[in-house]
Amino acid sequence: MRHFKSMVVLNEEVSPGYARIRLTAPRVIMRAKPGQFVMIRVSEGIDPLLRRPFGIYDLGSFMPEYPDAPLQDYLEVLYKVVGKGTRILSSLHHGDYLDILAPLGTGFTQGNPEEEKILVGGGVGLAPLYFLAKQLVKKSKVKVFIGGRRKEDILSVTEFERLGIDTYVATDDGTLGAMGLVTEVMESNLANGDAKRSIFACGPLPMLKSVAGISERWGVSCQVSLEANMACGVGACLGCVTKGRNHSEQTPDYRCVCKDGPVFDSREIMWE
């Protein structure tokens, strides 16, 4: 966990309403695991007041544009503009500074490389899966299933394909890939084949719930990355909790999405 100032290196729209921001990062951040997240303070003022959580989309380094400069490490966030904070983020330019806490939370457990890795992302939930795919593809067969409402909501297909990953797309309105739910496409794919597999999912809650159900039916292990309203990001405010499998009023089992997660084994969560 580090608290640092970071310079915006680039901030570009990747699809209408979505952008990718590249931020300088200290060297140790390169040890972050896929699935971990960052908390960004988008402005110095008091409105918006709280930091905003984002998954890590990518890590890397670049050669700064002045002579004899050492390599500069960076992290990237892929974000959707939904409100005040993300609108401010989208207005930033090269040379602007941001205040960042990173890396936070637990990451994905990558498991046995022999398994086929099934990645399922809905909308901007895809973000942490790209970083994950880059690592998994070195040792395992990886497939990615990307879902969204329309063509514009389908991100990073080219990037995944460039990694040599089989990429499947589904949209609600059929403007790209199959028409329908990405979970249906994934399940029919599970049906053709008998490799040992594990699932990694990130996206809207109904999608994750459906993926958890599918993994249960097929007896495939599954990790999901959850979202929650967050204030601190470090396990102190207890604002971000989700119910664990054995939760009841008598035996409370609340897990912090920020600290115990955001990645959970789908069987550890109570799906309501």
Place this chain on the structure above:
Amino acid sequence: MKKPDLSVEIAGIKMRNPVMTASGTFGYGEEFSPYLDLDTLGAIVTKGLSLAPRAGNPTPRIVETPGGMLNAIGLQNVGIDAFIEKKIPFLRNLNTPVIVNFFGNSIDEYAELAARLDLVPEVAAMEINISCPNVKHGGIAFGVDPKAAFSVVKAVREMTIKPIIVKLSPNVTDIVEMAQACAEADADALSLINTLTGMAIDLDKRKPVLANVTGGLSGPALKPLALRMVWQVSRAVKLPIIGIGGITNAIDALEFMLAGATAVQIGTANFINPGIAQKITEDMELYLVKNGITDVKELVGALEI
């Protein structure tokens, strides 16, 4: 110039500076150790504790509002047994006073908690939460009724020789009356304010944003109200006061001291910058140096009207 004296004392608790962390916003200290040196703080106040562990409220529990946030955590906590077993060992190694915030559902529960905490040597003082607005029975009755507040403080007083700080709720018509009741019951200090009950609505869904419907407002939006209350109480009662509410920097903190607070607590600001409490102390020292003030205590109640 010599380093200014930042130390203060509240009800016998010696603190290296007036900057404490507020209950429920700093976990059990541990969570923040990667971001600051806990041994630079005046004191740490731990998350509100009850006898039995407590589940807390359904989610969403928090939402941001302009200049603030609402929370309805519902006093989720590990309970006193787990606190003593799992959290005290970390706190024991610190050089900073640990103040334990607690609440009960009945006077007996308050008394029992006080009796048990009285025996824990690592506990420098107790902060009684009589004011949490989140839970149906979570102290609201005590916090808004001077007689009930008197009874709780009295019952706790019987059980402990450790300093008692009573944390006041702003959800009252007359905070001075509450403060006086606590003073009469022999409290050693007062901390104020706790969160102010508020709500947020999602227009399109026609629903409240928080599952609990209402929540406690904290953050900068609260500061003017908190300052006013600290000022009023400090003029009416003799007890030392700990000012709380929307403090995000050293200037805010010093304003509370001018209004009559001997020390301050930092709450929501810890979420925005986990290293803020240490930074506030450093900036406070700079302010004193720059203005030729040799002792921070000179500022307590020094408001000129």
